[in-house]
Amino acid sequence: MIQRQKGTIDIYGDVAKKWKYIDSVVDMVMEKYNYGYIRTPIFEDFSLFHRGIGDSTDIVSKETYDFLDKGNRRIALRPEGTAGVVRAYVENKMYGDAIQPKKFYYNGTMYRYERPQSGRDREFTQFGAEILGSDDPLSDAEVISLAISIFKMLGLKDLKVRLNTLGDKESRDKYRQVLVDHFKPHIDDFCEDCKERINKNPLRILDCKVDKDNELMKTAPKTIDYLNDESRERFEKVQEYLDVLGINYEVDPTIVRGLDYYNHTVFEIEDTNPNMGLNRVILGGGRYNGLAEQIDGPATACVGWASGAGRVVDALEAEGIELPIDDGIDMFFLYVNEDEKKSAIYYANELREAGYSVDTEFTGKSLKSQFKKADRLNARYIAVLNSDDLKNGEIKIKNNKTKEEEVVSCEALIYYMDEKLNTFSEEDFDIDELMKTKNMKEEDK
Numbered sequence: 001m002i003q004r005q006k007g008t009i010d011i012y013g014d015v016a017k018k019w020k021y022i023d024s025v026v027d028m029v030m031e032k033y034n035y036g037y038i039r040t041p042i043f044e045d046f047s048l049f050h051r052g053i054g055d056s057t058d059i060v061s062k063e064t065y066d067f068l069d070k071g072n073r074r075i076a077l078r079p080e081g082t083a084g085v086v087r088a089y090v091e092n093k094m095y096g097d098a099i100q101p102k103k104f105y106y107n108g109t110m111y112r113y114e115r116p117q118s119g120r121d122r123e124f125t126q127f128g129a130e131i132l133g134s135d136d137p138l139s140d141a142e143v144i145s146l147a148i149s150i151f152k153m154l155g156l157k158d159l160k161v162r163l164n165t166l167g168d169k170e171s172r173d174k175y176r177q178v179l180v181d182h183f184k185p186h187i188d189d190f191c192e193d194c195k196e197r198i199n200k201n202p203l204r205i206l207d208c209k210v211d212k213d214n215e216l217m218k219t220a221p222k223t224i225d226y227l228n229d230e231s232r233e234r235f236e237k238v239q240e241y242l243d244v245l246g247i248n249y250e251v252d253p254t255i256v257r258g259l260d261y262y263n264h265t266v267f268e269i270e271d272t273n274p275n276m277g278l279n280r281v282i283l284g285g286g287r288y289n290g291l292a293e294q295i296d297g298p299a300t301a302c303v304g305w306a307s308g309a310g311r312v313v314d315a316l317e318a319e320g321i322e323l324p325i326d327d328g329i330d331m332f333f334l335y336v337n338e339d340e341k342k343s344a345i346y347y348a349n350e351l352r353e354a355g356y357s358v359d360t361e362f363t364g365k366s367l368k369s370q371f372k373k374a375d376r377l378n379a380r381y382i383a384v385l386n387s388d389d390l391k392n393g394e395i396k397i398k399n400n401k402t403k404e405e406e407v408v409s410c411e412a413l414i415y416y417m418d419e420k421l422n423t424f425s426e427e428d429f430d431i432d433e434l435m436k437t438k439n440m441k442e443e444d445k
Contacts (some may be wrong), residue, residue: 007122
């Protein structure tokens, strides 16, 4: 038997409904904040991630799914969404559009070749938001507000925003040297990755999971102590705007994020519910003003974040949140003979076009089995088709909850469903009046 690949999952049934519901909330909130949807390719030139994310990151040095294609080009499956969005921004010259900044969101599949573990698969779904072309600290505050709005709409309550700043290039370079001086005398006590990071990107040492309990980690210098005046004032502005938006946050100097392209504001949102275990971070992001230039674009100030859909599902389960998912259908048609089957097909199609969720039998089961199937599908109404009723232009409909039955004119089926399922209010129409008008029109003919 062919099995799914290690580090991938099949999403279906009730779990799939949760994922789809999350997608719908993301779409709705993004639209309210005026973010446009962008879809970039799943695979890109490897150099986009090598130059954009940085070759000192674990993503590029260890975890990228890359290969040579038939044209001997080095291709990589996208490990995150930001680099592709910025590449699209540069390649399509969006920086020349009249409306600036450009506000985008994405939702798609990413790939990282790492050892599968709880909360970290090789194939995963990530949604994110980006503002490209604004250096205003308000942009930093807005993207955080946007994320909080999505999570609150989903019902999450145990949220904590952890905020930090890396400062501008001058501040970051100064801090980088201080970190090197702090760690280098004892770097042999650290893991092999950290021994490489000390020269390539010492900030990444603070992200190390292996040596997180080392005493030097606890006494490491803090970024905010090495900011120049401009960077400090900027960070204060971000906090002022978050205060205006009523967003609670905690300044945490240990937040550095794992990607090379970050500068100034960086942040994480975690779900603090104890049931989340160690994988509490459900979103991370920050400002990346130099990324467009690294991939041959014009200098562009950008800020954004990304969230793993799987982590969000875990947070919902940890907090015991039941999403308001409709797990039933509006109507199920039952039949016995071929003529009734054709009627079932016809009326099912009529109701679907009118906006109702409808199903019928496809496997030739008995009428008794069809009733059971309707129950399993949580059908609100059941239409029991009978040849004699159909000849009289009628359909027997059963309310599957109250078990009450009514005989309805075939021509009034849609009106009947509209009235019963409250698609319209009672003031919108009166079914008896509609039928009277319909009969009058037929008499006129």
